Each structure stands twice: as structure tokens, then as C-alpha cells.
Amino acid sequence: MEDLFEIEEYKQNHLSQKRLDFLFDNNWFKMFVPKDYGGLELSLEEGAKILTRAATLQGGLGWTLNLGAGANWFSGFFNDETAKSLFSPSKAVIAGSGFASGKFENNDLCVILNGKWSRCTGAAHATLFSLNAKSETGKITSFVVPRDQVKLSEDKWPIFGLKNSSSYSIQLNNVEIPKEFGFQINDIKNHHEYPLFHIPFESFARICLSSSFIGIVKCLVRYIELDLLPNKPELVTDIQKILKLILKAEAKRNDLSEELTFLSFDKEVSAKFESQLRQQLGENNELLFELVQQIFFKGGLAFVEEDQLIHWAYRDVLTGVQHYMVKS
Numbered sequence: 162m163e164d165l166f167e168i169e170e171y172k173q174n175h176l177s178q179k180r181l182d183f184l185f186d187n188n189w190f191k192m193f194v195p196k197d198y199g200g201l202e203l204s205l206e207e208g209a210k211i212l213t214r215a216a217t218l219q220g221g222l223g224w225t226l227n228l229g230a231g232a233n234w235f236s237g238f239f240n241d242e243t244a245k246s247l248f249s250p251s252k253a254v255i256a257g258s259g260f261a262s263g264k265f266e267n268n269d270l271c272v273i274l275n276g277k278w279s280r281c282t283g284a285a286h287a288t289l290f291s292l293n294a295k296s297e298t299g300k301i302t303s304f305v306v307p308r309d310q311v312k313l314s315e316d317k318w319p320i321f322g323l324k325n326s327s328s329y330s331i332q333l334n335n336v337e338i339p340k341e342f343g344f345q346i347n348d349i350k351n352h353h354e355y356p357l358f359h360i361p362f363e364s365f366a367r368i369c370l371s372s373s374f375i376g377i378v379k380c381l382v383r384y385i386e387l388d389l390l391p392n393k394p395e396l397v398t399d400i401q402k403i404l405k406l407i408l409k410a411e412a413k414r415n416d417l418s419e420e421l422t423f424l425s426f427d428k429e430v431s432a433k434f435e436s437q438l439r440q441q442l443g444e445n446n447e448l449l450f451e452l453v454q455q456i457f458f459k460g461g462l463a464f465v466e467e468d469q470l471i472h473w474a475y476r477d478v479l480t481g482v483q484h485y486m487v488k489s
Contacts, residue, residue, distance in 0.1 A: 170221075172473075174324060176225060176286070180219075200236070204357070205419075206418040213376040216375070217379040220474065222325075223377060224481065225325070233248065238349065242341075247305060255290065256291075256327075258292050259293065260279065261293040262279070264296070265304070271340060274306065275333055276333055287308060290331055306338055310338070311336075370487050371445070375410055375449070377478055378449050384471045384474050413442070
């Protein structure tokens with residue numbers, strides 16, 4: 162599976178079955194799910210390294226894994242019986258939207274959902290969808306909805322890069338789900354001993370997204386080394402700079418992952434620490450992007466010709482850096 166992606170794989174709106182099988186066979190979508198539900202129950206540092214590895218293979222592969230594995234982390238916020246039913250299937254994976262663009266109402270037996278949610282990454286293969294909805298009083302609650310109750314829109318996100326992450330819109334019309342399918346992030350309901358469930362959501366997500374962005378940059382560097390350096394040896398110094406910064410960024414990510422996990426389990430994560438984490442991760446990501454832009458300026462037509470893998474890997478960098486959790 163370590164083979165290079167074809168340009169057509171960059172252009173399509175979803176991952177091929179071969180690529181998905183690689184993720185499922187390694188159980189990576191469940192890297193942050195307890196072992197009792199068939200997950201790997203990895204540490205944040207272990208999972209972050211896998212996210213970087215996947216994005217190094219191809220940006221869309223890494224991004225799709227990130228959003229699916231990150232959403233499966235929600236498994237800690239349901240009662241044990243519900244979590245077991247939702248997350249024990251071997252290919253259980255959530256595609257979600259962070260927008261509160263729908264409404265919900267309660268009756269005695271269930272919750273009724275209506276609305277449309279966009280940019281659900283991984284929609285093509287998801288077994289569950291997570292979404293936020295508002296009650297009549299304006300209260301926002303998160304829910305998971307089984308795939309068979311969700312209507313996928315024909316609208317595909319017309320995005321510049323990371324195209325094969327299958328980011329589709331979904332629609333729900335008077336869909337009824339059990340009340341137990343509602344949850345609140347960081348309200349732990351099972352496996353309190355798993356340190357990752359104690360980590361504040363935004364810091365957890367920033368570690369994960371920075372890990373993927375580092376991998377997306379490494380993917381581009383790999384193509385440059387294979388296809389461009391033989392004809393442009395003047396880029397050697399620039400590549401050495403970016404590789405050195407990647408090592409620094411990965412080391413900082415690892416240190417922050419360990420410290421964040423330790424502080425979270427003891428309920429000692431301060432606003433100051435989260436701010437420093439955001440700044441340190443974001444600054445390294447922005448420095449990586451600046452070095453990529455320097456190489457782009459010197460690299461020539463390979464960056465702008467659509468029949469070059471470098472071009473498509475560069476698109477992924479430009480797209481990934483736009484996520485607000487990648488920035489400082």
C-alpha cells in the first residue's frame with residue numbers, strides 16, 4: 162500500500178476500495194476507540210504518528226483518516242451499551258459536520274432531526290454521521306445517526322485539494338433516533354481510565370490536524386525529491402531546511418501530546434497551556450507553509466501543470482493549511 166498514488170486518485174471524489182481496505186485492515190479508523198469496542202486504544206502520540214504516516218502517503222488519505230478517527234473518539238461520550246452497539250462493528254466510522262445547521266425536538270421515546278449539514282468528510286464509506294442541531298430554545302446538542310437514515314446529497318464539496326476525502330452534504334427529514342444517540346463532547350460516559358477521553362476537544366483536534374498537515378507537506382517533499390531534484394539540484398538546500406523543520410515540528414508535537422495527556426487526566430489543563438499549544442503547533446505549520454512557498458517559487462512548471470503529481474500534492478498543502486485549527 163506504500164505505492165504512489167495515481168493522478169486520477171487525486172482527482173476523484175472518494176478513496177478507492179484498495180485504499181480504504183488499507184485503513185480498515187490496519188484498524189486505523191478505530192485508533193482512539195477502546196479495545197472493548199474493537200479499537201486500538203492508542204495514546205495521542207501513537208495515533209498522531211500514524212496520522213502523519215497516512216498523510217505522507219497521500220494528503221486525502223491522511224485527511225480522511227484524521228476526520229474519521231477523530232470523530233470515532235466520540236465513542237467515549239455514550240453509555241457503554243450504546244457505544245458498544247455503535248462502535249463495535251469492524252468498519253465503524255463516523256463522518257461528521259461541525260455546523261449546527263439543523264433542528265431537533267424531543268418526544269417521550271426519541272429525538273426527531275431535520276436539516277442539512279455540509280462537508281461531512283468520509284461520507285462515502287461512513288457507517289455513522291455526527292452532527293449538531295438546535296432545539297427550539299437554541300440549545301445545541303450533538304448526535305450520531307446511522308447511515309441508513311441519512312440521505313447523501315448529490316452536492317460534492319467543490320474544493321481545490323484533498324478532493325478524494327468524499328466530503329458530501331447530508332440531509333435529514335423527520336429522522337427519529339434514540340435519545341441515547343445524543344452526546345456532549347468531553348462528557349465521559351465509559352472507560353474513564355482511557356486518558357484520551359479527558360483531553361479537551363480543541364487541543365485534541367489541533368494535535369491531530371497538525372499531524373496530518375505535517376504529513377501532507379512530507380508527501381509533497383517526497384514527490385519533489387523523486388521528480389524534481391534530479392533536474393534542479395539548486396533546491397537541495399531548501400529541501401534540507403524543510404526536512405529539518407519537519408523533524409522539529411514532529412518533536413514538538415510529540416512533546417505536547419504527552420504533556421497534554423498527562424495534564425488532562427489530572428484535570429490540570431489551563432487556558433494558558435491550550436493557548437501555548439495552539440501557538441506552537443500553528444507557528445510550525447505556518448513556517449512549513451512558508452518554506453513550501455519558497456520551493457514553489459523556484460520549482461517551475463511542475464507545480465502548476467495538472468499532469469504532474471507535484472501539482473496535486475501542492476494543492477493538498479494549499480487546502481490543508483486553510484483549516485483554522487492548522488493555523489496559530
